[in-house]
Amino acid sequence: MSKREWLNFVDRLIKENEGEVIGVRARGSRFQYAPLESAEELRLDYDVTILPPKKYLLPTHEDLMTFDISKPFEVLANIDEGKRILLGVHPYDVLAIQQMDEIYLGTHRDEHYDARRKNTIIIASDILNVSERSFAGSLGTHVVETGFDLLVTDLGDTVAVTIGSEEGKRLLDTHSETREATLEEKKHVKRLRKELPSRYARKLKVDKYMWQKLLEENYDHPIWEENSKKCLQCGSCTLVCPTCFCYDVDDVMSLNLKEGRRVRTWDGCLLRDFTRVAGGEIFRENIKDRYRHRYYRKGLYLPMRNGFVACVGCGRCATQCLPDIADPCEIMNTLASFSMHEKVNFPIPDVKVAGVEEGLLIPEPATILRKERQTDMETLYEIRPDSGRRLEYRPGQFVEVSIFGVGEAPISIASSPGRDTFELLVRRIGHVTTKLDTMKVGEKIGIRGPFGNGFDVSGIAGRDILFISGGCGLAPTRSLIEYVLENRGDFGKVTILYGCKEPGAVLFGNDLQEWSRKNDVLVKKTVDQCGEGECWDGEVGLITTLIPPLDFDPERTISIVVGPPVMYKFVISELKKKEVPDENIVVSLERRMKCGVGKCGHCQMNGIYVCLEGPVFRYTDVKDMPEAF
Amino acid sequence: MKPRVAFFDFASCEGCQLQVINLEEKILDLIDVVEVVSFREAMKESSDDYDIAFVEGSIMRPMDEERLKRIRKNARILVALGACACIGGVNRLRNEWSVDEVKKEVYDEADIEGNRLFDVFPTKAVDEVVDVDFRIPGCPINREEFAKVVAHLAIGKEPRLPSYPVCVECKKNENICVFELGKFCLGPVTRAGCNAICPTHGDGCEGCRGYLDDPRMEAAKDVLRKYGVSFDEMMKRFNMFNYRKGAI
Amino acid sequence: MGRDIDIEVRHLTRVEGHGNIYLNARSGKVEKVLWEVDEAPRFFEAMVRGKSYHQLSHITSRICGICSISHSLASLKATEAAMGVEISKQTELLRRLALYGENLQSHTLHVGYLVAPDLLGAGSVIPLVKTAKEAVVKIVGLHRTANMLSEAICGRATHPITLEVGGFTEIPTERALLGMREELENAKGVCTDVAGVVLAHADRLPDFTRETEFIALTNDENYAFYDGDLGSTDGGRWPVEEYLSITNEYVVPHSTAKYTRHNRESYMVGALARFNLNHAMLSKEAMEVAGMFGLKPVCHNPFMNNVAQLVEIMDSLVDSIGIIDELLDRGLEEESGEIEVRAGRGVGAVHAPRGLLIHDYTIDGLGNCTKANCIIPTNQNHANIQKDMEEITLT
Known part of the structure; x- marks a missing residue:
């Protein structure tokens, strides 16, 4: 025309x-x-x-x-x-x-x-x-x-x-x-x-199909350190990017305290609090790690997941970056000229997604049926969805708990599946959990899920099971313990090791007692410290001290390790001393699982979305992930 | 029970309290969900019985310190309102000189020696005198943020400030970077929450909301040098709201 | 038989700034009344020394949150006078709009939020929401319109963003001005309604008169806000550069704010002073409001300042609409001009809502301020307030 x-x-x-x-x-x-x-x-x-x-x-x-x-x-x-x-x-x-x-x-x-x-x-x-x-x-x-x-x-x-x-x-x-x-x-x-x-004045010297290889071989390239020193961590590069899709969600209340909105906003992995969880840990605390992550996500992780390089060469990031360190073209050209050739593998576990796939963002109503205070900080809640639907989940999966006006938090399910209700152990530590603590039996919360990958219950059938839980890690573990005990005949020896800070912080005390009364379950518990005169019938010392005296068959035993981030390295090293093969170790990892459906980006650990492929992992799948432990 | 709220001001322009009034029709909601018991700028009544104290202004004199400590004692929650209260703001600019020198510049030969009204020490932010529970930064405060903090306090959600820089909001507003316009901007090191209001209106960020918890100062200085800003000019700009003796 | 009374009003409420009143009576006779201004001195004139010319208005706007636009403009005018910077007609018109936005906001706040409760027998505007909701909603609406005008021109109502040496960092769109014009038209009716509410209770305004001098900017073209010479109701007209011989600042021991005097022991600035000097320049609509209350120049009742503020609300609305029409007629243009740094001294005066405001800067060859002096409206009124209180209580 x-x-x-x-x-x-x-x-x-x-x-x-x-x-x-x-x-x-x-x-x-x-x-x-x-x-x-x-x-x-x-x-x-x-x-x-x-x-x-x-x-x-x-x-x-x-x-x-x-x-x-x-x-x-x-x-x-x-x-x-x-x-x-x-x-x-x-x-x-x-x-x-x-x-x-x-x-x-x-x-x-x-x-x-x-x-x-x-x-x-x-x-x-x-x-x-x-x-x-x-x-x-x-x-x-x-x-x-x-x-x-x-x-x-x-x-x-x-x-x-x-x-x-x-x-x-x-x-x-x-x-x-x-x-x-x-x-x-x-x-x-x-x-x-x-x-x-x-x-085009700017030209890539390396084919885009080579990006993956280049990144796999240059995880420790000096350019990440050098450039990140100049980085303002302003987030501009991700905010102007046409392929960046991470988001954050927050509740905003109007001043009349009636109407509110749940608002989704653009987020970016360069920002410091991007990976921060309610407990305060920041999983990518170092600017270098955040700076590098953007390139790996675009050039390696997303290509592995989705089959495309998540960069279309528009140059917006380079235009907006004041220190001029955000240009993928320059980075790739540099890596191509000075490759370190130190290959690191970033496998993504192939997990059949077990969680829900529809009705993703709008929570459904559920009612608090029972509240049982466990410690100063933790309370166990029994919840029933108002729809009457039975939550179909595997031990180790989690739900997103919503309180309108306050927000959402991922909480792992603490009870075994197959009932009309489920239990959540909640530590009062962030916005949602603090508010939940003030709510009464009969009040309503919102739930989404279940999400994530749980324990492979059929895969561990017939084996001896060694549970090693620290602190709140007992919550998802309890779901599996209950399942194992309910199907006791399907499993061999069952041993439960539990450790926490002090006697007052012990979770599921009644359950621990009940389990230890069974003659086919061995329960060992320990506290890091026990005050003078405090009533305590277990050991005193770190949880790692429970492992050496234990008598178990490393080949037959599956170890389920769940606890705070610092625990894994030490427990796994004790297990290795007992010659436990890697494939017999299962872990559950905590990250900021904001959306639960692999979109918001916060829980990413190298190429893995913890909310999809995790939180439960075979140790072999994550042991070489630089960001895992 | 509605929370009882009181407003107090120290050395300041009182512009932050004005932002509360500037909520316009939303004030009607505000007085519905909280009971305002003291608000000198708008009310005759006042009371010492309150849960939440909003404190505007910097602390300049022993007599101000005493009053502030009384307020802290009465209040369950103390919220610092605005740059003067949160970081000292422009009031801190005078700390570059001794108290005697600034007195002489302004009051010259007048006889104010020993007069308690004029008995000042170097400017302090509120948290240099008493504990502060929450902060609403900015010069002036963003009234939307104020409304959000009040709503959060009323429903029991701990108010939290953005931990990211002004650039985030500026990019979302699709502004042309003010550096491109040949201007100076503290956006990269300054805490967001203002919706990047200054860059959005064509002026550089002046840092009135204070620095981030981990500002990338060296990287920011590199950028400023790259754009031809002299050290002297940098000092002046960094100091406007965030004066620290002998440092930027 | 008279009594001994000692009254101490600490942290006087519903005023701008901080003040205490002390009154001592012995045997039923008032012996002493004192207006104490105890707010902490902030030393702005000291702190701007060494700062760049383009920072001055941003720092000094922080002197007063209620009149930050006026401070910015007085500062910019002083800076421009010192460095010989010319501004365009468009800039002048937009600046006048900005001043009107602030004047409307401040007057509405004063008459509507601070004074009206006294007239309507309430402790503050909060209980009024229950007893006189309709009036409150109107006042709030007028206040919002005023702030919208400031925001449209300055980017923000308090501590303006767009005002800079030589012009604006951003100018409003024609569409925004058209929208604003409609708002202002509607506000005229609201202003009349609010004036009606005040009129219904005007008998509560004390009938008190004390002869004093009124000082304001005055010019031959308009009801002076942005520009003019210094004028006095006692006669005389001086260029603003001669302000020192008019203001004669001095320090008293019970006030951190300086006092001023001219012909008499005290003088007054503000809406009433402007009305008394410049009433001939008021719009017809504004004169009608004055007529409602029988306000005529020269009025020596300081309580009639509230009425003068109502008159000015109407006039600011009318004149703002006129300026918008003129701007739309001319067409808005992006302007940019390089600022040339030049040494010099300059005085800038505007009318803040509360009265005459003067900034005086000396700037060196590098564009840095070496000396500053600011004359604040409220300070010029302190002596007058003290004298009025004495007259009311001692006689």
Whole structure:
């Protein structure tokens, strides 16, 4: 169509009721996606926008749901079904949107994203001007063949349109006069696309299929340390990235203390508190680790998980980084020139996802049936979903507990499956758990789940079982202990080792007593310290001291190790002294499992999502993960 | 029982309390969920019986210290309101000089020796005198953040400040980086929560919310040098709200 | 038989700034009344020394949260005068809008939140929410409109962001100004309603008169807020550069704020002073409000300052609409100009809501401030307040 006709087409889209038309407009000396008021405002000659069009599919701030805390349990999902047309999307951003689709819709479909995506029409545009820091030409992301409804190429006096979908064709037929492109025009389009890569000043010296190998071999490359010294940890590189998808969720209450919103906002792995859990641990505390993680996620972990390099070469990160250390092109070129060749493996365990896959973000109501105080800090809650459904879970899995107005927290299930109710042991340590502590029997909480990978109960059948639990680690372990004792005949020798700080901190005291009364279970317990005159019938010393005197068959015995982060290294080293093979050790790890469905990014441990592949792991699967212990 | 709330001010412009009034219609919600027992800027009544004390301003004199300690004794929760209370703010700028020198500059030859009203020591933030439970930083405070803190305190959720820098909010607002506009910005080392209001309106961040817990000062200085900011200029900018003797 | 009374009002409420009142009566006769300003001195004039010219307005706006826009503008005018920086007509118009936004906010706060409870027999605006909700909602609405205007121009109502030496870091869009215009139009009716509420209880405003001098900026073009010479109701007109001979600051032992005097023992600044000097420049709508209360110049009843504030609310609304129309007519333009650093001394004066505000800076060749002097409106009123209290209690 002619340029004039093109402008008319855009104006008609704006005026006709096809949805909100979002196009690329000037913002000072740069560009941004914003609602268009007339075709004149559209700037197809832009180089790159400050933020990617992602912001219309996964907004910077989004109310996932609204609730009213003056009612027992009232929540309303906030699904945006407004129709939108995104106009002028460059090929690399089209590809980035395809990646987002894979993440948000591939498994554990996100209904908020889904509704937006379904109602969004993409009118892509071939690149006229190359952004200074882009290297799309080297990645092959400067052109695109699918993923759009229409693709336009500005040829000067005319505009060529490639039809990508039925919906695109309908729009074109309804709102414009077009003719078949001439052979000359088709050639022109082809030539433009073909010549485009040569116009990029930035070029990758290494093929993108080599990124994985390069990263596997350079985990300890000096560049991570050197560059991270200059890093402001401002998060800009992740915030402007079209393929970054991590998010945070928080509850916001209005001042009338009735209505509230659960808000999802963009988050980024460069920020210090990204991996922080309620107890205060930060799992990627060092700036170097966070700086490196971004590159590994883009170039290694996501390619392993999803099959694509999570970088489309738009150059936004490099443009926005004040110290100029965020450019993947430069990093990869450096690694290619000075490779360390020290291969580290980052396997991702193949886990059949056991948890729920639908109704992901909106909690369901459940009632507190019983509260049993265990210690100053810990309380056991018996919970029943109001729907009456029986939670189908395996020992070791967890649920997300919601208290509207306060937030959500992951809590592992402490009771054995197969009942109408389940139990949670909760330590009063963060927002949600502190609030939960004040709630009474009969009050309602929200639950999502179960999530994650539990203990492989059939895989350990017939074996001797050695439980080693420290502190709160007894909660998920108890779920498995109960299961094992309920199916006692399926297992060999059962030994339970439990350790905690002091006699007053002992959890499940009654259960420990009951288990120890059984003549086919050996229970040993210890406390780190015991005050003068305190009543205590166990050992005094660290839990590791219980292992050497133990008599067990290392080949027949499966060790289940669950406890605070510091415990693993020492316990496992004691087990190794007993010549326990790695494959006989099972661990459960704590991370910040915010969403439970492998999207928010917080629980990631190298390539692993603890909320999907964990929290229970075979030791062999994680022992070489640098970030695991 | 509604929590009883009191507002107090020390050396300050009282602009933070004004932000409470600037909640406009939302004040009606506020006085619904808390009982305001003292608010000098807006109320005649006052009481010493309160749960939550909001304290605005820096501490300058022994007589102010005494009053602040009484407030701390009465309050179950003490919240420092604004830059002057949280970090000393602009009031700290004068600590560059001795007390005698600044007195001479402003009051010249006037006879104020021994007068308790003029008996000042170097500016202190509130937590240099008493324990502070929570902080609402900023110059002035962000009224939305104030409303959020009050709502959180009322429902029993511990208020927590953002641990990330202003840049995060600035990027989400899709601003052109003010460095690109040839300006100076403390956003990378300053605690967010203001919705990057200054960069959003074309001016650099002045650091009024105070530094992050682990500001990347050396990296920030490298960047400033790269953009041609002299050491002297850097000192002045860093010091505006975060003056520390002999350091930036 | 008279009694001995000692009254001590500590931390006087519902005022800007901090003050205490001490009154001693012996045998039924008041012997002494003292207005003590005990707020901690903050030494702004000392702290700006050595700071860059572009920091001065940002630091000095922190002198007063209620009139931070006025402080910014007085500071910018002084800086621009010292360095010889010219500003555009657009900048001047936008600055005047900013001042009006602040004036509207401050006056609404004073008349609506601080004074109205006295008139309506309540301890504060909080109980009024129950007894006079309709009036409170109107006052709150007017206050919100005022802050919207400041925010539209300055980015933030308290401690403005966009005001800078030579102009603005960001100018409002035409669409924002159009929206603001509609808000202001609606607010005129609200202003009349609020004036009506005050009028219904105006008999509670004390009928008290003490002759004094009124000082304000004055010019021949408009109801002076942004610009003008110094004028006095005792006669005389001086360029602002001669302010020292008018303000004559001095220190008293019971006040950390300095006192001032000119022709008499005290003078007054503020809305009433402006009205007394510049009433001829008021809009028709504002004069109608004055007429409702029978306010005529020269009025010597300090309590009528509240009425003068109501008059100014209307005038600020009317004039703001006029300025917006002028801006839209001219079309808004992004302006940018390099600032050339130059040594010099400059005086900048504007009207803060509470009255005449003057900043005086000396700037060196590097653009750093070497000397500063700020004359604050409230300080100029302290002597007058003391004299009024003496007159009320001692006679």
